[in-house]
Amino acid sequence: MDVLQKLGLVSFRAQPRNLSASAIKDFSTALILAAQRAPAVEMTLARAYERGLMNEMIDLKSEVKQRFDIDGFVNFGRVVDDAELQALRVRIDEIGDGIVAVPAGCIRFQEGWSAESSGGLSRREATWQLLDLHPHDDVVRAICETPLIRETIEDFLEGPARLWSDQVIMKPAHHGSVVPWHQDTSYWGQEKRMTCWLAIDDATPANGCMRMIPGSHRRGQLEYTPRVFDGVDVHLLETNAVDPDTQIYVPVPAGCASFHHPLTLHASDVNSTAHSRRALAITYQAV
Ligand SMILES: O=C(O)CCC(=O)C(=O)O
Numbered sequence: 001m002d003v004l005q006k007l008g009l010v011s012f013r014a015q016p017r018n019l020s021a022s023a024i025k026d027f028s029t030a031l032i033l034a035a036q037r038a039p040a041v042e043m044t045l046a047r048a049y050e051r052g053l054m055n056e057m058i059d060l061k062s063e064v065k066q067r068f069d070i071d072g073f074v075n076f077g078r079v080v081d082d083a084e085l086q087a088l089r090v091r092i093d094e095i096g097d098g099i100v101a102v103p104a105g106c107i108r109f110q111e112g113w114s115a116e117s118s119g120g121l122s123r124r125e126a127t128w129q130l131l132d133l134h135p136h137d138d139v140v141r142a143i144c145e146t147p148l149i150r151e152t153i154e155d156f157l158e159g160p161a162r163l164w165s166d167q168v169i170m171k172p173a174h175h176g177s178v179v180p181w182h183q184d185t186s187y188w189g190q191e192k193r194m195t196c197w198l199a200i201d202d203a204t205p206a207n208g209c210m211r212m213i214p215g216s217h218r219r220g221q222l223e224y225t226p227r228v229f230d231g232v233d234v235h236l237l238e239t240n241a242v243d244p245d246t247q248i249y250v251p252v253p254a255g256c257a258s259f260h261h262p263l264t265l266h267a268s269d270v271n272s273t274a275h276s277r278r279a280l281a282i283t284y285q286a287v
Pocket of ligand 1: 169179184195197208209210266267268279281
């Protein structure tokens with residue numbers, strides 16, 4: 001029997017591939033709603049650990065690793081508890097509101113926004129991205145150094161790793177913008193790194209959850225072009241040669257995470273809902 005079934009768990013990865021984009025959105029939304037109602041459907045090593053299921057945990061670890069090796073990403077389950085998540089939310093709000101100061105280089109605002117010329121947007125609503133907070137903020141650093149996150153990345157990298165960077169894409173309500181198809185290596189080069197993408201709010205197809213192309217990490221570095229998008233004051237790198245028919249939506253409930261390989265093609269849509277979709281991407285580098 002599949003180890004997930006044995007644990008009474010269902011993987012988000014069981015997403016049918018031959019459905020239309022709108023059917024996939026409905027399916028993904030149904031999964032995330034099910035996860036909220038019944039946390040038992042989360043695929044989580046922590047749960048096996050809590051139940052003292054050590055053998056299952058070892059099996060599950062190898063199952064997760066196998067899936068990761070095949071797909072270049074895995075929808076993992078819960079990595080932080082409610083109190084940690086709440087502390088992170090409060091701190092991100094405080095930084096967005098300017099109540100807790102971080103160096104100016106850690107904040108990217110939406111294009112054209114300034115306190116004097118705000119266009120009706122608060123400072124927090126106009127914050128597009130927070131970058132490398134962990135050297136400056138204890139709450140964010142503690143989350144980035146969560147042992148389950150570090151150990152999972154070290155399993156994927158097959159060796160020790162150190163925290164390298166963090167970023168929060170804020171995707172505020174109503175105007176959170178698109179992140180185009182890209183490989184992280186287009187920004188970073190080919191160093192051996194791995195990212196844990198922790199949902200601060202529920203990430204759904206409607207509010208711009210991640211979309212991934214399974215197996216794309218085996219295609220090597222692809223061509224890319226810099227692009228400027230409306231409302232985003234940064235050059236984003238867009239990889240061409242993407243067949244969106246092969247994409248998978250990866251909805252992640254708040255407090256849970258997906259992990260992705262730096263060569264895996266991924267993107268996210270605009271957030272047209274009334275609630276923000278924030279996520280903390282935590283990257284480790286092999287040492
Ligand atoms: O949060 C997003 O929408 C995109 C994040 C991303 O591209 C990444 O973590 O590499």
